[in-house]
Amino acid sequence: xxPTPRDRLATxxxxxxxxxxxxxxxxxxxxTVTFLLIHFLPGDPVLAALSLKGGDATTTDPAELAALRAxxxxxxxxxxxxxxxxxxxxxxxxxxxxxTGQPVTDMxxxxxxxxxxxxxxxxxxxxxxAVIITFLAFVSPWRWLRQTLLQIPPLxxxxxxxxxxxxxxxxxxxxxxxxxxxxxxxxLGVVLPAITLALPVGAIFFQVFSAAVLEAMTGPYVFTAVAxxxxxxxxxxRHVLRNSLLPSVTILGLLIGYLAGGTAVVETVFxxxxxxxxxxxxxxxxxxxxxxxxxxxxxLVYSVVNLLVDLSYGLIDxxxxxxxxxxxxxxxxxxxxxxxxxxxx
Amino acid sequence: xxxxxPQFSRWVAAPVAALATVGLLAACSTPxxxxxxxxxxxxxxDPTCLDPQQTSMTTALNIGRQVVDSLTDQxxxxxxxxxxxxxxxxxxxxxxxxxxxxxxxxxxxxDTALTAEVVKANFDALAALGSAASLASQxxxxxxxxxVSDDSTLTVNFSTPNAQFLQGxxxxxxxxxxxxxxxxxAEERCQSVIGSGPFVYDSYVPNDSVVIVKRAGYDWASTxxxxxxxxxxxxxxxxIITENGVRTGGLESGEFDIIQDLPYADEARFDTDDxxxxxxxxxxxxxxxxxxxxxxIVSDDAVRxxxxxxxxxxxxxxxxxxxxxxxxxxxxxxxxxxxxxQADAMEYDxxxxxxxxxxxxxxxxxxxIREKDGVxxxxxxxxxxxxxxxxxxxxxxxxxxxxxxxxMVTAGDFFGAIASGDYDFLGAALTRTDPDxxxxxxxxxxxSHWAIVDDAELESxxxxxxxxxxxxxxxxxxxxxxxxxxxxxYLIPTLETTQLHAxxxxxxxxxxxxxxRIVLYDVRIAE
Numbered sequence: 001x002x003p004t005p006r007d008r009l010a011t012x013x014x015x016x017x018x019x020x021x022x023x024x025x026x027x028x029x030x031x032t033v034t035f036l037l038i039h040f041l042p043g044d045p046v047l048a049a050l051s052l053k054g055g056d057a058t059t060t061d062p063a064e065l066a067a068l069r070a071x072x073x074x075x076x077x078x079x080x081x082x083x084x085x086x087x088x089x090x091x092x093x094x095x096x097x098x099x100t101g102q103p104v105t106d107m108x109x110x111x112x113x114x115x116x117x118x119x120x121x122x123x124x125x126x127x128x129x130a131v132i133i134t135f136l137a138f139v140s141p142w143r144w145l146r147q148t149l150l151q152i153p154p155l156x157x158x159x160x161x162x163x164x165x166x167x168x169x170x171x172x173x174x175x176x177x178x179x180x181x182x183x184x185x186x187x188l189g190v191v192l193p194a195i196t197l198a199l200p201v202g203a204i205f206f207q208v209f210s211a212a213v214l215e216a217m218t219g220p221y222v223f224t225a226v227a228x229x230x231x232x233x234x235x236x237x238r239h240v241l242r243n244s245l246l247p248s249v250t251i252l253g254l255l256i257g258y259l260a261g262g263t264a265v266v267e268t269v270f271x272x273x274x275x276x277x278x279x280x281x282x283x284x285x286x287x288x289x290x291x292x293x294x295x296x297x298x299x300l301v302y303s304v305v306n307l308l309v310d311l312s313y314g315l316i317d318x319x320x321x322x323x324x325x326x327x328x329x330x331x332x333x334x335x336x337x338x339x340x341x342x343x344x345x
Numbered sequence: 346x347x348x349x350x351p352q353f354s355r356w357v358a359a360p361v362a363a364l365a366t367v368g369l370l371a372a373c374s375t376p377x378x379x380x381x382x383x384x385x386x387x388x389x390x391d392p393t394c395l396d397p398q399q400t401s402m403t404t405a406l407n408i409g410r411q412v413v414d415s416l417t418d419q420x421x422x423x424x425x426x427x428x429x430x431x432x433x434x435x436x437x438x439x440x441x442x443x444x445x446x447x448x449x450x451x452x453x454x455x456d457t458a459l460t461a462e463v464v465k466a467n468f469d470a471l472a473a474l475g476s477a478a479s480l481a482s483q484x485x486x487x488x489x490x491x492x493v494s495d496d497s498t499l500t501v502n503f504s505t506p507n508a509q510f511l512q513g514x515x516x517x518x519x520x521x522x523x524x525x526x527x528x529x530x531a532e533e534r535c536q537s538v539i540g541s542g543p544f545v546y547d548s549y550v551p552n553d554s555v556v557i558v559k560r561a562g563y564d565w566a567s568t569x570x571x572x573x574x575x576x577x578x579x580x581x582x583x584x585i586i587t588e589n590g591v592r593t594g595g596l597e598s599g600e601f602d603i604i605q606d607l608p609y610a611d612e613a614r615f616d617t618d619d620x621x622x623x624x625x626x627x628x629x630x631x632x633x634x635x636x637x638x639x640x641x642i643v644s645d646d647a648v649r650x651x652x653x654x655x656x657x658x659x660x661x662x663x664x665x666x667x668x669x670x671x672x673x674x675x676x677x678x679x680x681x682x683x684x685x686x687q688a689d690a691m692e693y694d695x696x697x698x699x700x701x702x703x704x705x706x707x708x709x710x711x712x713x714i715r716e717k718d719g720v721x722x723x724x725x726x727x728x729x730x731x732x733x734x735x736x737x738x739x740x741x742x743x744x745x746x747x748x749x750x751x752x753m754v755t756a757g758d759f760f761g762a763i764a765s766g767d768y769d770f771l772g773a774a775l776t777r778t779d780p781d782x783x784x785x786x787x788x789x790x791x792x793s794h795w796a797i798v799d800d801a802e803l804e805s806x807x808x809x810x811x812x813x814x815x816x817x818x819x820x821x822x823x824x825x826x827x828x829x830x831x832x833x834x835y836l837i838p839t840l841e842t843t844q845l846h847a848x849x850x851x852x853x854x855x856x857x858x859x860x861x862r863i864v865l866y867d868v869r870i871a872e
Contacts, residue, residue, distance in 0.1 A: 042758070043755065043757050043758045043761055044757060044761050044764075045757070047757045047760045047761050047764065048755060048756065048757020048758070048760075048761075049757070050476070050479070050757075050760070051756035051757050051759065051760045052393060052402070052756065053393055053394050053399065053400050053401070053402060054400075054401055054479040054480065055400075055401040055402050055403075055480075055776075056401065056773065056774070056775050056776060057401045057479040057480035057483060058479055058756075058760045058793070059475075059476035059479040059482070059792070059793060060760055060763050060764035060792075060793045061476065061792055061793070062764065064475055064476035065476070065764070067475075067476075068476065068477075096532070099393060100393055100394070100535065100551065101394070101531065101532030101533075101535045101536075102532070102536070102551070107551070110550075110551070111552070166588075166590055166591075169590075169591055169594065170594060173594070173595075173598070173600070174594045174595070174597065174598040174600075175598075177598070180600075181591050181594065181595055181598075181600060182584060182586050182588075182591055182595070183553055183554060183584050183585075183586075184553055185553065185554065185584075268587055268588060269588050269591070270588075270591075271552075271553075271584070271585055271586045271587050271588060271591060272552070272553070273550065273551060273552035273553045274552075277552050278552070281391070281552075284755060285756075285757070286755070286757050
C-alpha cells in the first residue's frame, strides 16, 4: 500500500517533534543552569563591572550600588530576575552589558562573524588535513610508514594553542611578514588563528576518523573490493569513506560546539574580537547579562548543529531513516538489502 | 682696572641676548613636522569606555587625553597649575568658589563654541552621573552649582572647602565635552564623546581598535606643549593587543610605532639605540599594604611596625624587575606634589622588627611563625594585582615570623571587600595627582576610604589640608599627615608603580601629563 501524504507528514512530525522538544529543552536548561551558576557565585556583579571602568575610584556606596542594580535589572528576588530576563530573552532582548553599556545582542552580532570565520576555516583545514593523512596511511604499503603517519596528529592536541599561536606569529608575522599578527581589520588576519585552532580540532577529528577507516579496512567488503581488483583510491573514496562518515559527522557536531565557545585562547593571543574574548572579559568582569547572552547564543549554535547532524544520519545511513507506518523496526529484508547496497554500491 | 664691571657686562650682554633671542625665534619658527602621517600605538587592553570623564582606566585615559582638553594644565615637574582652556582662574579664601575666565576662540569638534554655559553643563552632568563617574564625584565632592556671569566667566561653588578641585580641573576626569555629549546617556558617552582636543574619535571597534584623527584648525594647546597649532600627525591608530609577546614582537618588527606597558622583564631588551623607553612613576599612594585596624592582630601597633621595618623595598624592586622605579619612602610617591620622605622611619631593619615583636609578646613557634596566647601571627592581604610584589613581602615577613596569607581576588571582589570592610590588609596603590589622595585613602569621613584607622589627629590634619588655600600651609599639613601615617605604621609601602612604554627610535614628542597619562599632541615620526 502506498503511503498517503498524510502518513508521510505524520512520520516527519513523529520523527522531528522529539528532536525539536529536545532542542528547546537544551536551550532552556542551559539558560537556567547558567543563571543559577552566576547567581550562586560569590561577589557582586555591579561592583565587578564598575571596577573595570572605575579602577581605584570605584564607588562602594551601598545606595548608589542599589540604584545601578535596579538599572541593570539585577534587583528583586531570584525568581523575579530569572523570569524577567527569561521573558526578555524570548523576545530577543538579551539586555545591556553592565561593563560596557552596549546591548548584548549588538556585542554578539559584532563578534560572531569574526569567530565564525576562524572556526569555519579551522574546521576545513583540520578536516582536510586529517583526511589526507588518513588516506596516505591507508594507501601506505609499509606498516612502519602507516604507524608513523598515525602518530603525527596527536601532537596537535598535545601542543597548547597558546604556544603554537605565539610560534606562528613569531615566524609568519614578525619573521616573514606574510600575515598580520593581530586584529580582525585585515581579512588575512584569519589565517594564523585558524591554523592554530586547526591543530587540536584536526587532531581530534583524526582520532575518530582514522579509527573508523582502519576498522573499515579490515571489513569484509574491503576484502571483496580488493578481490574485485578495484584501485585503492576507489576503495577509499567509495567504500571506506562512506562507512566512516557516521562517527565523523558525530564528532564534527561536537567540534563545532567546541569552536563556537572555545576560541578564547586564540582570540586572546591574536587580539581578535570574538565570542571567546567577549566571554572571558565578561566572566572576569562578572558581567552577568553578557555571560548569559553569549551562553544562549553558543547553546543555540550547538543545538542547531546537533539537530542537523541528527538529521544527516538519515541521509548518510539509510538504516537510521524513519520508517513509514509507525513501526520502529525495519523489515529484516529491507535492512539486508540496504546493507548490501551500502557495501557494494 | 677702572672700568666698571656692570658697564662691561652690559656691552657683552646686549649682543648675546640679541643672538639668543634670534636663536629662540628661529627655533620657534622652525615648525615641528612629522615624516609620516600615521602613528600606530598598540594598547594593552580594550578601553571599554571612551569618555574620559567616566573612566579612570589608564588605557582609556591615554586615548582620551588626545580628544578632550581641560580648563587648566599642570606642570608635571613643578606641580604648578597653568592656564589651558581657561585663560585665568582664581579661588576664594576658603576654597569654596572657583572662578574661571575662558579663552574665546575654542570650539568643539561639532563646531559649537566653548562658553561658560557649556562648562556649567559639564559639571552639572558630571554631578548627575554620580557613581557612573566615580572619580569625578570625588573631585566634585560638595558640588553646589556653577554660576555663569557672562559668556566666558563662570564660578563653581562648593558647600564645603575643596582643595583638590583646581588640580582636578587639569585632569581628564574634569575635561570638557561639547553640550551634545553632556546631554547623552552614560552608555552613549562611553562609545564616543565630542571634545575640543587636537584629535577626534574616528572609530572604535571594541576588542579590536580605536582610531583618532587630527582636528583641523586646532589652536589652543596648553603652553606646556612643545608646539602650537594643529597636531603633527593626521591619524593615530590604537590596535588593542592584549598579548605582551605580540606587542613587543610587533614593536621589534616595526608593525607598531609605540606600545603601551612594556613588561618590566623586557626592559633590557629594548634599552638600545633602536628604541625609546618612556617611564614615569604613578602619582598618589604607592603600592602598599593598607590596614584595617579594627581587626584584632592588625590593631597591634607592634605588628604593623614590625611589618613596616621588616619589608625590604629595595629587594622588592629588584625581584619584581621594576628597575626603573625608586623604592617608596613615604605614604605618597616621590612624583606627587607635597611628597616628604620618611625614609628614616621606614628603613629596612629586620632585627628591630623582631625585637618589637619579642617585646609585644609574640614568641616564635615551632614552625617559625610567632604566637601569642595560642594565636598565630597570621594576617591576610586582599588584592587583585601585583601578586609578585605581595609574594616578595610574604617571603620577607616570614623571616621575622609573620605569616602573610595572600588573598588574590577579582577587581569586583576587591571592591566588594572594601564595601563590607572584610579584610586585614588591602594590597593596592591609589593613583591621584593631588596629595589629597591621602584623605581619600585614610579619612574615615571620605566616602570610600580603604584604610580603617581610628586616629583623631590624622583625621583632623587630613580634613584641614583639604580646606587650606595657602600652598605652604597646606604642604606643611600634608607633610604632617605623611609623618603620622608612617610613624603609626598605618601604611606599609611596597613599590612605586611606573608607567613604562616604548617606541621605535624615530618617534619623538611622546610626553606624560601630571597624572602620568600620555600626551600625543607633539608626537611625530622622523625619516
